[in-house]
Amino acid sequence: MSSLLQDARSAARSLRRSPWSTFGVVAILGLALGANTAIVSLIDDIFLGSLPGERPWELTRVYGELPEKQVKVAPFSITKFEALRAQQTVFDGVAADASATFTLTGLSEPLELYGYRVTSNYFDVLGTRPELGRAFRPEEESTGEPVALISHTLWQSLLHGSADAVGRNLTLNGVPYTLIGVLPPQSRAWFGNADVWTTRPFDNPSYPRPLLERGVSFLRVVARTHPGDSLARVESALAGISAGYRTAYPENADAAWHIRVRTLEDDTVGALRPAFRTLLAAVGLVLLIAASNAANLMMVRFRSRERELAVRRALGASRGRVLRLLLFEGFFLGLSAGGVGVALASLLLRASPLLVAGGLTLAPRLILQWGVLAFGLILAAVCGLLAGLAPAVQVAGTMEVGELGQRGSGPGRGETRARSVLLAAQVGLSFALLVGALLLAKSFAGLLHAPVGFDASRVFIASVSLPPARYPDGAAQAQFAARWLERLRQAPGVEVAAVAQGLALTRHDRQSPYARTDRDVPPLKDRPLALVRSVTPGYFKALGIGLFAGRDFDPSDRADSTPTVILSRGAERTLFPEDDALGHHLLISSEGGGLDVEVVGVVGDVRSVSPETENLVEFYRPLVQRPSPYLQVAVLSSGELAGQAANLRATLREVDPQLPINNTMPMTELLAGALGQRRLTTVLIGAFAVLALVLAAVGIGGVVANLVDRRTTEIGIRLALGATQSTVRAMLIRDALGPVGWGIAAGLLALSGLAPLLRHQLYATHLWDPVVVAGSAVLLVAVALLAGWLPARRADRIDPAECLRGD
Numbered sequence: 001m002s003s004l005l006q007d008a009r010s011a012a013r014s015l016r017r018s019p020w021s022t023f024g025v026v027a028i029l030g031l032a033l034g035a036n037t038a039i040v041s042l043i044d045d046i047f048l049g050s051l052p053g054e055r056p057w058e059l060t061r062v063y064g065e066l067p068e069k070q071v072k073v074a075p076f077s078i079t080k081f082e083a084l085r086a087q088q089t090v091f092d093g094v095a096a097d098a099s100a101t102f103t104l105t106g107l108s109e110p111l112e113l114y115g116y117r118v119t120s121n122y123f124d125v126l127g128t129r130p131e132l133g134r135a136f137r138p139e140e141e142s143t144g145e146p147v148a149l150i151s152h153t154l155w156q157s158l159l160h161g162s163a164d165a166v167g168r169n170l171t172l173n174g175v176p177y178t179l180i181g182v183l184p185p186q187s188r189a190w191f192g193n194a195d196v197w198t199t200r201p202f203d204n205p206s207y208p209r210p211l212l213e214r215g216v217s218f219l220r221v222v223a224r225t226h227p228g229d230s231l232a233r234v235e236s237a238l239a240g241i242s243a244g245y246r247t248a249y250p251e252n253a254d255a256a257w258h259i260r261v262r263t264l265e266d267d268t269v270g271a272l273r274p275a276f277r278t279l280l281a282a283v284g285l286v287l288l289i290a291a292s293n294a295a296n297l298m299m300v301r302f303r304s305r306e307r308e309l310a311v312r313r314a315l316g317a318s319r320g321r322v323l324r325l326l327l328f329e330g331f332f333l334g335l336s337a338g339g340v341g342v343a344l345a346s347l348l349l350r351a352s353p354l355l356v357a358g359g360l361t362l363a364p365r366l367i368l369q370w371g372v373l374a375f376g377l378i379l380a381a382v383c384g385l386l387a388g389l390a391p392a393v394q395v396a397g398t399m400e401v402g403e404l405g406q407r408g409s410g411p412g413r414g415e416t417r418a419r420s421v422l423l424a425a426q427v428g429l430s431f432a433l434l435v436g437a438l439l440l441a442k443s444f445a446g447l448l449h450a451p452v453g454f455d456a457s458r459v460f461i462a463s464v465s466l467p468p469a470r471y472p473d474g475a476a477q478a479q480f481a482a483r484w485l486e487r488l489r490q491a492p493g494v495e496v497a498a499v500a501q502g503l504a505l506t507r508h509d510r511q512s513p514y515a516r517t518d519r520d521v522p523p524l525k526d527r528p529l530a531l532v533r534s535v536t537p538g539y540f541k542a543l544g545i546g547l548f549a550g551r552d553f554d555p556s557d558r559a560d561s562t563p564t565v566i567l568s569r570g571a572e573r574t575l576f577p578e579d580d581a582l583g584h585h586l587l588i589s590s591e592g593g594g595l596d597v598e599v600v601g602v603v604g605d606v607r608s609v610s611p612e613t614e615n616l617v618e619f620y621r622p623l624v625q626r627p628s629p630y631l632q633v634a635v636l637s638s639g640e641l642a643g644q645a646a647n648l649r650a651t652l653r654e655v656d657p658q659l660p661i662n663n664t665m666p667m668t669e670l671l672a673g674a675l676g677q678r679r680l681t682t683v684l685i686g687a688f689a690v691l692a693l694v695l696a697a698v699g700i701g702g703v704v705a706n707l708v709d710r711r712t713t714e715i716g717i718r719l720a721l722g723a724t725q726s727t728v729r730a731m732l733i734r735d736a737l738g739p740v741g742w743g744i745a746a747g748l749l750a751l752s753g754l755a756p757l758l759r760h761q762l763y764a765t766h767l768w769d770p771v772v773v774a775g776s777a778v779l780l781v782a783v784a785l786l787a788g789w790l791p792a793r794r795a796d797r798i799d800p801a802e803c804l805r806g807d
Contacts, residue, residue, distance in 0.1 A: 003321075008328050015329060022333065025294045028698065029337030029383055031691060032290035034344025036283045037376035039684075041349055043276050051265055052187035054127030060231070061267035062094070062221040062238075064257035069528055073267075076219040077254050078202050078212055083245050084221070084259070090237045091223040093125040098201045098218055101465040101630065102172040105658055112465060112660040113154070113172075115196030117203065123149075123183075125224050133166040133181025140199045147199065148177040154195040155182045172196065173467030189268040205468040205629045214524070214590040215252030222264065234261050246525075253513055253590045255525035275681045278757045282436070282688040285429045285750075287383065289692050292422040293699045294387035298330065299419060327388050334384015338377045345376065420739045423699055427743025427780065430689075430696040432750035434776045436758055437682075437689035442772060443765040444682045447675055450763070453606035454504060455544030456667035458495075458637050460644035461503060463663045464652065466629040474627035478559065480655065481623055481631060485536060487651040488635065493643055496636040498539035501628035502532075504608035505674050506663075508630060514619070516575060517585040517596060524590060530571065530617040531608065532588065534626040540603050542636040543667075550582045550601030557622040564625070566601040568618040575617070588619065597621070611674050612763050634667070641666045681761065696780070697787035704736045705791035733788040740784045744777050 015022045053059060062084065064074035076084070076096065085094050097116040104111040120141035129135065130149060140147055148170060150158075159165040169176045177198065186194065207216050225234060238259040246255045262270075471477050481499040488497040502508045513527035537553045540546075548569060557564050565586060572581040581602055587594030603620070607613060635644050645664045652661050672679075715728055755767055 004324075008332075010325060010328075012332060014325075015332060021297065022336075025297050025333045025387065026336045026340055028290050028293050028297070028695060029334065029380065029387070030340030030344060032283070032287045032695075033337055033341025033376060033380050033383065034348065035688060035691065036287055036379065037341055037345035037373075038348035039276075039279050039283045040375060041345060043280070051268065052126050052128065052190045056264055058092075058224050058227060059126065059264040060091075060223050060225055060234070060261045061264055062223050062259060062261050064217065064254055065260045066257045069256075071257060071529065074254070074257060075217040076221050077215045077217045077252065078219065079215065079249060079252060080217075080245055080254055080257075081219050081221060083248070084238075084241055087241050087244070088223075088238065090229065090234045091225060093121060094221065094223045095119045095122040095125040096201055096219040096221045097122060098204065098220070100196075100198070102196050102198075103174070103465060103467050103658070103660060104170060104172055105174070106171045110658050110660040112662045113195045114192065115194045115198070116191070117198050117201040119201055120199055122197075122222075125222060127224075128183065128186070130181035131184045132163070133179070135181060136199050142200055142202070146172075146175055146177040147180045148172065149181045149183050149197045150179060151183055151195045152185050172198070174469030175467075187268070190264070208591075211589075211591045215249070215254040216590060217254055223261075231261050231263070235259070251524050251593075253524050253527075272677065274757060274760050275677060278436075278681060278754075278761065279684055281754060281757055282433055282685050285433045286688050286692050286695070287379075289426045289429050289695045289699075291383050291386055292426050293695050293702075294333070294383070295389070296419055296422050296699055296702055298326075298333075298387050327385055330384040330386070330388020331381055332384070333387065334380045334382070335377070337384065338380025341380060342373060342376055419703060420742075423703055423736075424739040424743040424746060426696045426699045427740050427784070428746030428750055430692040431744050431747030431776060431780055432754055433685070433692045434689045434780065435747070435751055435773055436754055437685045438772045438776060439758060439762060439765055439767065439769060440678075440682045440685050442769065443762045444675070444678050446764045447612055447678065450607070450611055452504075452611050452671070453545060453604050453608075456671050458641065459543060459667035460635045460637055460641050460648070461506075461632060461663070461665060461667050461670060462645075462648045462661050463503075463506070463630070463632045464659055464661055466631070466659070468629065470658075471629060475559065477627040477629055477631075478624045481536060481627075484633070484651060484655045487654055488633070488647065491647040491651055493637050493639040494635055494647060495638040496538050496542040497633065498542045499536045499623060499631050499633050500539055501534040501623065501626070501631060502608075503632035503634060504543065504606055505611075505670050506632055507609075508632070509609055512589045512619075513594070514617075515587045515594065517587055521587060521594075524593060527587075527594075528617070530588075530619050531615055532619045532621060532626070533608070534621050534623040534628055536623045539620075539634065542634045543606075545606060546604040548602045548604065549580070550599070552601060553620075553622045557624065559624050561625075563595055563597040564600045564622060565597040566603055566620040567599055568605050568615065568620075569602055570605045570615060571617040571619060572602050586619075588621075611671065632663075678761070693780070693783055697783050700736055700740070700784050700787040701791050703739075704732050704788045729789065729792040732792045733785065736788045737781075737784060740781065744780065748773075 051059070061073075062076070064076060064080070065072060066074075081094075081096050088094060095118065097118040100115055100117050102113045102115055104113055118136070120136040120138045123129070123135045131152065132155070133149075135149070136147065150170075155161060155165060159168070166179055166181060168179050170179055171177075183197070201219060202212070204212055204216075204218055207218075212218075225231075238261070242257070242259045245252075249255050466477055466480060471480060485497055485499055488494055502510060510532055511529040512532045513524055514530050515521045515527045535553070537555070537557075540552055549572075550566070553564070553566070565588065567575070567581055575581065575586075576584060581599045584599050586597050586599065588597050589595045605614065606618065608615060608618065633648065635648070637644050648664060649661055652659060718728060718731075751773075759767055
C-alpha cells in the first residue's frame, strides 16, 4: 500500500512539473467528457426521467392500428375501451385519459390550465400516489360532485404550498370542483405541462354522445402488464377482443382496427431515439478523437521523460513499477479532465432550454444527477487510463534498461507507427462526423425552404378554449367566434382575421371517414380517413393559401344551409382524378352513417401536420357547420406583429372577459418550433463536428511539432547540404499528411456505420452526397495543411552549424 501511495504522489509531482502538457491533456479530454456528460444528462431526463409511475417497465400503451388505412397509434373510442376493460385478462389494470383544457376563474385574471380527464383507477394503474390528499374513487368516474387533483407546481404557485389546500374549491370551466389531492411531480413526456386531473373522461364537448358511441376515438389507454409477460403474448390474447368487437359493432368507425400494445417508453420517447442515437454516436466519436489525441500527447510526454524513467530502472525500479507510475498519471489526468467535463456539462445543461424545442420537454431546471455524475467521472478515469496506456505499452516493449534514454534523436519505428495510427483514427472519425453534420445541415436547410403551402411571415396566432358550462353547444361556440371576429376585423393593423379548429401545425388535428356518394359507399369501418379542419371565411386569405377552383366560404354557409366542404388539391387528385371536384358530394364523419356535403372549392396543399410531410387528403368545413370549443385565431397584420397580441387580448375581453387567451405568438415561431428537434440535432452535431475538427487539427499540429523536435539533427543536415526551408517544411507536412489520407479512407468506412442513424433523419438529401463528401475531404485536408504548416515553420529557426556541432 505504501508503494502505491508513493507512486501516486510521484505521478502527481510529475504532472505539476509539466503544467502545459498537463493542461493540454486535461483540456482536450475535458471538452469531450463535458459534451458526453451533457448529452447523457439530456437522455436521462428525456428517456428515463420521463416515464411515469412505479415500475414503469411494466406499463404499456394500448392503441388501435389499421395499416391498410394508414391508421397508426390511434386512440380508443368509449365503446372499445369499455369492451377492453370488461373482457381483458392479461393486464393488472387498464385505465384511460382524455386531454382537456380548464379555465380557472375566481382569481384576478382567468387562467387556462392544461390537464386530463381520467378513469377513477388511473393513478392506481400508474402506481402514483398523491403527496397530499387522496386519489379518485370508483364512484367518482361518472357521478357525484366534481373533484380534481392538481400538480405539485400548481399547488406551489397558486396555493403557495398550503397544507390545508385539500378540500378547497376551484372553479374550472365555470363549475366548482373540490380539490381532493396534490400529485408529486409527474412525467413531462407523458403528461406535458398538465396541472389538473379530473374524472368523467367519457365527456367530450367536441362531439355529441351518439357520435362518440359510433367509434369516434379520443381516449389514450394505459395498462400494467403482469411481471415478466411478453408483449407478443399480450397482443395475441387481445386479438379475441378485437374480433368480438368487430362482430358486436360492425358499423363503428373503429370496428376493423387491431388492438396493439407497446411499452410506455417506446410511446413517450420512441420518436426521439434516432436523433439521440445520432447524438450519442457523435459524442462517442468526439470522445474517441480526444482520447487518441491525449494518447499522442502522453507519448510525446513519455519521450521527454526517457532519461528520468531510465534512471528509475537503473536504481532498481521494476518495469511494473514504471508502468504503474504512468498509469497513475493517466488516471489523475482523467479525473482532472472529469472535473472540467462535469463543470462544462453543468453550463451546457443550463443553456439547454434555449436550444431545446419541438417535441422535447425538459425539467424546468436540469441538473446533473448522481448517476450521471458518477458515469462522467468513471468515463473520465477510463479515458485517462487508456491515454496513459500508450506510453506504458512502449515501456513494456523495452526489453533492456539501457534502451530507455538511448534511442537516438529520432522516434523509433514502433512509436512512429503508433502515432500515425492514432492520427489516422482521429482524422477518420472527424471526417465521418463532419460529413454527418454537413448532411444534417443540408437536410435542415432544405426543410427550411420546403414549400409548406402557406405564408406565415405576417401572421399572428392565439388560441382559446370555451368552457362547456357557458358554451354548451355548437351554436354558442359559432356565435362566440363570429362576435370575436367582428371586433378583430375592426382592430388597428388587422388586414384579415379568421378562426379555425385545427390551425396548421398546432397539432389539433382531427380525422374523419369519407366516401364519394356517386359510387358504391363502403361500410363506415372500411372508409379511409382524412384530415378535417373547421375554418371561418378569410382563413385561406390570412394564411396565403391559394384558391384554385370554386369559392371560399361566405355568409351563405350557415348552420342550417347545405353542408359544404373545400378540398385540398391533393384531395381532388386522389378522389376525382378524372373529373373536376366542384359540385360533387361526399359523405364525411361518422354521424348517421356520414354527413352529405357539397364540394364548393379547391385550395392549395398545406403541410399542416409537419413541415416535412405532405397530406394527400385534407378537407375544410365551415366553422359554423362544424363548431368546436377549442379554437385558434389567425390575424394577417398590415403592420408590426408585436401589436397584435394586445389587439387579441383587448377584443377577447370585449367579447368575454372571463376567457384567458393562450399561445400568442407570430406564426413563424410556430413553424420554427415544428422544426425544433431537427434544429437541436443539427446544431449539436455541427458543434461536435467543429470540436472534432479542432481536435484533429491539434493532433496534426502536435505530430508536426514533435517531428521538428525529434528530427532537429536530420533537418540541420538537410539544410547544410543545400535543402531550402520550404523543402523542409514540405517534407514535414507531407510526413504528417500520410495518416490524413488513410484517415479519410477509414472515415468513409466509419460513415457507413453511421448510415442507419442518419438515413431516417435526412430530408431530400442523399447519404453519399458527392458534394458533401468531397467538400468534407477538402476541408479536412485544408485544416491539416494549416495545422501542419504552423509548427513546421519552427524548422526555419534551426541553425545547421549548431546542429552539426552538437551532434
